Amino acid sequence: xxxxxxxxxxxxxxxxxxxxxxxxxxxxxxxxxxxxxxxxxxxxxxxxxxxxxxxxxxxxxxxxxxxxxxxxxxxxxxxxxxxxxxxxxxxxxxxxxxxxxxxxxxxxxxxxxxxxxxxxxxxxxxxxxxxxxxxxxxxxxxxxxxxxxxxxxxxxxxxxxxxxxxx
Amino acid sequence: xxxxxxxxxxxxxxxxxxxxxxxxxxxxxxxxxxxxxxxxxxxxxxxxxxxxxxxxxxxxxxxxxxxxxxxxxxxxxxxxxxxxxxxxxxxxxxxxxxxxx
Numbered sequence: 001x002x003x004x005x006x007x008x009x010x011x012x013x014x015x016x017x018x019x020x021x022x023x024x025x026x027x028x029x030x031x032x033x034x035x036x037x038x039x040x041x042x043x044x045x046x047x048x049x050x051x052x053x054x055x056x057x058x059x060x061x062x063x064x065x066x067x068x069x070x071x072x073x074x075x076x077x078x079x080x081x082x083x084x085x086x087x088x089x090x091x092x093x094x095x096x097x098x099x100x101x102x103x104x105x106x107x108x109x110x111x112x113x114x115x116x117x118x119x120x121x122x123x124x125x126x127x128x129x130x131x132x133x134x135x136x137x138x139x140x141x142x143x144x145x146x147x148x149x150x151x152x153x154x155x156x157x158x159x160x161x162x163x164x165x166x167x
Numbered sequence: 168x169x170x171x172x173x174x175x176x177x178x179x180x181x182x183x184x185x186x187x188x189x190x191x192x193x194x195x196x197x198x199x200x201x202x203x204x205x206x207x208x209x210x211x212x213x214x215x216x217x218x219x220x221x222x223x224x225x226x227x228x229x230x231x232x233x234x235x236x237x238x239x240x241x242x243x244x245x246x247x248x249x250x251x252x253x254x255x256x257x258x259x260x261x262x263x264x265x266x267x268x
Binding site: 001004005008009012015016019020022023024031034035038041042045048049052053054056057060061064065068069072073076077079080094095098099101102105106109110113114117118119120127131132135136140143147150151153154155157158161162 | 169170171172173174175176177178180181182183184185186187188189191192193195197198200201202204205208211212215216218219220221224225227228230231232234235236237238239240241242243245246247248249250252258
């Protein structure tokens with residue numbers, strides 16, 4: 001077992017542990033802790049991306065997700081001030097039903113993955129910025145431009161939605 | 168044991184199911200939204216591992232687009248939550264039952 005394999009197990013365990021703590025933290029039910037553990041999940045997932053040689057995506061993951069998106073989340077959490085909402089309990093029936101159904105989904109996923117034995121080629125595709133950029137600006141030029149328009153639309157939509165209504 | 172495609176796919180599936188569990192169980196709109204992000208990230212992990220083990224960069228390009236669209240989606244969704252909170256003073260799904268018959 002080489003170093004990359006050990007690192008895979010470390011990062012995978014960290015990702016799953018922090019993912020559990022995002023949705024069910026025994027110590028605190030405040031959304032701020034959930035957001036912080038989501039940041040940890042995303043960073044350890046960037047580690048997994050590095051193990052898969054997707055260096056550019058790992059950097060983008062940390063910059064965009066752990067940076068921009070989570071700052072947005074924290075801003076909104078602090079803006080809304082949800083302290084009064086922390087003490088509601090989950091209904092027992094909902095908990096059990098949810099566990100059973102999600103457990104069934106887990107079983108389906110894992111069994112189908114293990115049964116499929118996916119075909120694997122010799123890995124050689126390095127996700128370096130230069131290679132990805134070349135592909136992005138030649139083969140995927142139209143989707144790239146469309147995505148930029150989408151970002152503009154999202155920006156205008158957010159400004160419209162969050163503007164105070166004046167009468 | 169040598170780490171292969173299956174290992175990454177199982178991590179991705181478990182992460183997706185964690186997100187699903189959060190969406191089903193939690194009642195706070197913001198935490199539900201974070202669980203949705205978790206599910207998107209799980210899909211990204213699956214795509215990147217397919218990309219690496221099949222010697223094909225198209226998966227990584229798709230992840231790039233998914234990250235962009237997710238950022239746009241988060242901004243719009245959070246603006247909707249803020250607008251909702253302004254009108255109803257709550258971010259709790261049990262209080263938002265106007266459309267229930």
